[in-house]
Amino acid sequence: MAETINIGEIATKISKDIFKHFQWETHQKRDDNFSCSNEKHVGDGGKSKDTHPGDVVFCYEDPYLGRRIYLHTDLKSYATDTISATKLRSAFKSLCMTIECAKESQEWRLKYSVDASEQHEVRGMLFIHNYDNGYDKLFYETIDKVDLQALPVAPGSILHFLGPYDIQRLYSIGNDIIRLKSDGELPNDYTFYYPDLVMSRRQGDVWAQPATIESMTGPYLIIKHKATESCGSGYVIYYNRPGETPEEFEYFLDSLSRYQMLDSGEKIRIRMTNGNAVNDLKSIFQTAKNKYVKAWGFDPAREAILNQIEIDRITCVTNTYNPGDMGWRE
């Protein structure tokens, strides 16, 4: 058994190593409980729950909803091959009940300094890392085995989870941001970017917007930045999909075009986050550009814009990220 370390320390560590780069805030309260207010909430032994646990709470302002999202987070770590569907199911189940209570708890709001006058939403997050191997495929196979539809998620509640691979990827993105900044290719002044949609409009200032949890687990994440001495203003896009086919990129290019990012004269850099991205990535991207240009009747202006898009892989941090083991507490 590896030496377990304090939950508070781990929370501080992941906040500094990962979430800070995505402009999330972390509440200083760690590893605390709040009272259960629902007699139907019972534990595995069939005994009513007195309290619900809370390891750490992250929060940020959702640019489309215009309200604060609080992620009541459960931190878990496990050793390779010790993860099981039963373990995961019970962790999710516990979080379901916790969130149901947290949403209606005055005590919870006081504890996590929620301004009663502000609109907010409480969601659950399960942060699960593999403390001896970093990246673990088994985790995702196990998730598939958990019948997610059968979990007691209360109507309207939302749970998020970050597994070993997601944690590794987000950590690598954080490192890439540091690297770009120190090379003068990204200014300190950057924001996550949210295009206006048809049914939802982005709210508030364009600058200083955090990454939403949805964008961090979505197909791509867009950063908008101002110019530096060596680099013009533009966008850095962290691309999380495999990049295996021209169709995939063609669709992506059409998305950027819809977001009006292609005719703004801004620099566009695509950073592939998948360490296993295919070898002929650049050729596939080139084919996608050709097809896209052809579909639009070889418009030279558009071709020129597309040809200025850079695509590269981020340097995956070779040492797998390990914030430490705190065991699997039920």
Added chain:
Amino acid sequence: MKKSGQGPSLYYATDKNVFEALNQHKVDAPTVMKLFQRRNIIISKKTPREELAKYFARMTHDYYDHKDIASRLGVAPRRERITSMDVIGIGEIEELKAAVEQMKNELESAGDVVQTSRDGDNLTMHIQYSTVDYKRSEFSQVQVRDGTVEFIKSTSGYIVRNTQNEYIDDVRESLFGKIESASIGPLTKVAVSLFDIPSAKLRSKFFHELVNNLPQYTRCDVTDVYVFKAKPEAVDDESDDELDDLSSSDPDTHIERVFLRGNGVTRSELLNELLDKEDYYITKIGWTATKSMGNGNVFDIEAVFSKPKDCTGFSFILSGVFPYEDGKISLRRRAPSKSEIEAISLVVESKARELVSVLREEYSRLSLGGV
């Protein structure tokens, strides 16, 4: 090749498109769950669908999400009819192969997927392509379809058989162009057509004969008949005979086509009146038949001239098979097998060809006699 001149083959769906798509019943709860799971999100199955759709629509989505949603909403491709023609003038198989190879490269550079296979002197080209229908919703605009062009060696040349639609017809024609430019002379193409047999009676006879006297098959029933009479040209000749049609009293009234569906349609008085007295002729027919020496399976066949006025563009389809099981004919129609399609194609093609030459003779006798 004709290609759409505007935009990519797959359009980005807006959040509104996604919202609307996810609200449709065809997208089931597990599909929605799966879409969220791919984003590491677990939602409640008790949350109203509209709310979930709104939430998902707000997130960025990609090609794979689009594909998953589209596959739920997409249009099920239907099988298409086959058309064929006799082609004389194609030289060696090598010549044909060169043209097919060239065509394959052209189609593939435009994004199609092409497979060719050779069997002796026969050559088949299988083409997978996509079509865009802008009238449909963002999730069903693009349909991946496929079609084949087959070259089958015959005694006089080749039978060229292809899936009948604009796209594959175009492929066939440009293949002919390539063969012609590589060989010495032009190709002679003979398609089944009643263009030069303008007699309504003989045109109907073509279908009667095809249905009733198809070699190796016995007709069971005629279920669908389409009859047609072209609108008379604006300038009226002198008064024709009195039977001409009902419209002669009112030049603005003209029924161009009549569709009859049921059982024993060819025996119905209604049809016979149209054919005998009103000069309508059959342009499309659907019937069932069994193999004379077969296992009792019932074949559902349809034959049509896609251009009814001229009776050109002949094509046919074996729409389905009602298998003979446990002493009776099953009510459940299944898709036909490749060999069943092949067998029907051969007899329909050769019977149609034979009928055209018989009817042509009959027509010239008639018109000579008429003079």
